[in-house]
Amino acid sequence: MDVQSTDSVCKQLKTFTENGWPSNRRNVPEHLLPFWPERTDIHLAEGLLLKGKRILIPACMQTEMLDRLHEGHQGVTKCVARAQESLWWPGTTRQIKDMVERCEICCQFSQTKTELLMSTPLPPRPWQKVAADIFQWKNSHYIVVVDYFSRYIEVANLPPLTTATTVKRLKVIFARFGVPECLVTGNGPQFASSDFSLFAQDYGFQHATSSPRYPQSNGEAERAVRTVKQLLSK
Ligand SMILES: [Zn+2]
Known part of the structure; x- marks a missing residue:
């Protein structure tokens, strides 16, 4: 100096x-x-x-x-x-x-953030638009699925972190709650594979990924991950 x-x-x-x-x-x-x-x-x-x-x-x-x-x-x-x-x-x-x-x-x-928040209005009914993401907790991976309408959260563990197990878990969840019209996910490889696209085609839902430029567009799933981690740490 x-x-x-x-x-x-x-x-x-x-x-x-x-x-x-x-x-x-x-x-x-x-x-x-x-x-x-x-x-x-x-x-x-x-x-x-x-x-x-x-x-x-x-x-x-x-x-x-x-x-x-x-x-x-x-x-x-x-x-x-x-x-x-x-x-x-x-x-x-x-x-x-x-x-x-x-x-x-x-x-x-901050303008982009505001626009994104405004561009995701509440869907008219439950389980129409659903977000999913994968997170890690104490050496295990979990998939969290959250409903945009009710903020209802569903969690399942993923022993092998693959597209196959991800699809399997989602199928179980969809069997209980129905197939959503739209599933928003993160950009993880489990969601990016062609097997996952086939699953979307097969079940007839639209698959949207949060773009890496605007990671907050999967904010719904990320909020759910935070909630689940808080619950797990209690
Ligand atoms: Zn600045």
Whole structure:
């Protein structure tokens, strides 16, 4: 953090930190006033200005640091948490919020999410549209089937994780509840095989997979997986 030693604000802050701040706020130069409320927290560690355990970032590096905090396009909460672990300057939190709100990629993503939520209206009756997914729990695999209408959940274990066992389990479930018009599944190989397409043809239901670009479109099954895991861990 050599930039701290060339930044004029940091240089003055170092002087104040070493020699003590003026006792009156009125004697603090205007450009250092944003640091005044935090002055008791600002200290030097091996020549480096810190606020608590967070490195003080000079103005010339703040934009770059904002970008780094937003790597992976995490939301405001995650970005703020990252900052709280590592770095600080006056107004960090507000600037992070502004940045995330202005980020084009994030805006695009939340719009897509809203559109998808709106494009999956409740089907008119139970067991018309059903979602299925496979999840792992303590070295075993399970298939979870959830009805969009009633949110009813059915779970079966899958000893060998193959299309054959997946189809077998679904046949048992369909025998009890009927064949849905539409089955939405994840992109797992058990659902992607030609055997699974044959099963769909045979039983006469439409098979839709959640596209990898919008994994949340199988949100119904993923919610069910979370519910089941919560139940299993009790
Ligand atoms: Zn973003």
